[in-house]
Amino acid sequence: MKLLISLSLLLLVLSIAYPKDLFDKEIDESTIRILEKDCSKNDVKACIGLGLIYSVGNIELRDFKKAAKYFEKACNLNSGYGCNVLAGLYVFGDGVPRDHQKAIELYKKACSLDNGESCYNLGVIFEKGIKVPKDPQKAVKYYKKACDLNNAWACNDLGIMYYLGRNLKTDKRKSAQLFEKACKLKNGYSCEILGTQYEFGDGVKKDYLKAADFHTKACELDIGSGCYSLGMLLKEGLGLDKNHEQAKKYFLKACDLGYSKGCEAYKSLETEN
Incomplete structure (x- = not known):
């Protein structure tokens, strides 16, 4: 029986520890046997791979008890990743009893690693x-x-x-x-907050160009308020050349992302034109 799982996820964890052709097809039981053998020899990447197979594999074959067993072994082998995932299983009671204190202990160990x-x-x-x-x-x-x-x-x-x-x-x-x-590190909310700080000189020197740069990054990361803020800079010509067509584009994206002020601003510019 074959297991369906993200090969890219497994390859990320297993890195170059195994030959590439091992993962050229869907993971089957022969692959699992190889990983089980290596995990029994304290190969932490093999243990994590098995944990992933049983926790995020084909839902019909999912077995959180087995996943917990392999993540626990990885954790005992001082894998911070293994401890972290095992802690999550204790938080939600997947394959193990729900136990928040145990989860905190595991998070602490993982953090120390x-x-x-x-x-x-x-x-x-x-x-x-x-x-x-x-x-x-x-x-x-x-x-x-x-x-x-x-x-x-x-x-x-x-x-x-x-x-x-x-x-x-x-x-x-x-x-x-x-x-x-x-x-x-691609946190769009931080980009938007920082853009607003530079736009209004809030704790930093006012700088519309920097504001535009951070609002742009926020918008690229699908933060609706970032798209709206960038649209306003374009509408008013603050730090950027005034451009109502570009402003409308960003207002519309903000609207599509569920930011209501973007919808209102788009309709307002449409009316003006």
Whole structure:
């Protein structure tokens, strides 16, 4: 019986540990046997591969208990990725009893192994007080480590804490630095917030060209407010040549992305013309 799974996902995890022709066809039981043999020899990539097969494979063959077993072995072999995924199984009770404290322990281990997603998850847990008392200091510690490990959402969320002065002293210059890093890591919300900071000189020197650049990046990442903001700069000729046709294009995209102000702005320009 064949298993349907994203080959690109498996190849990403297994890297060059196996010959390319092993994955030239759909993964079948002979492939699984090879991975099982290697996992039994403590090949962490093989264990993760099996965990992925049983957790995101063909739904008819999905077996979260088996997935948990292989992710647990990977975690015991000090795979931060394995610990992180296993923690998620404990959060949702997939293949293992639901146990948030166990999940937190696993996230902590994964974070100590430099898994940025786990560090970010811990930041959210301690900021929001999810099954633990709120602890802003721990949240900042974990967000910072996750951001240092290039987790875009951690940089974004830590930036928001500095921007709003939420459990931290307000520092909009610091927030701008964090938003810029998150934007480079393709977090569209950070691009848009930073664009707005430059547009209005909010914690940074007003710069319409930079504002346009960050609004453009946000729009390219399908943030409706970014498309709208870029459209407004084009409509008013702020930092860019005034261009109502281009403005309409961005207003329409904002509208298509569900941002109502974009719909209104598009209709207004259509009426004017």
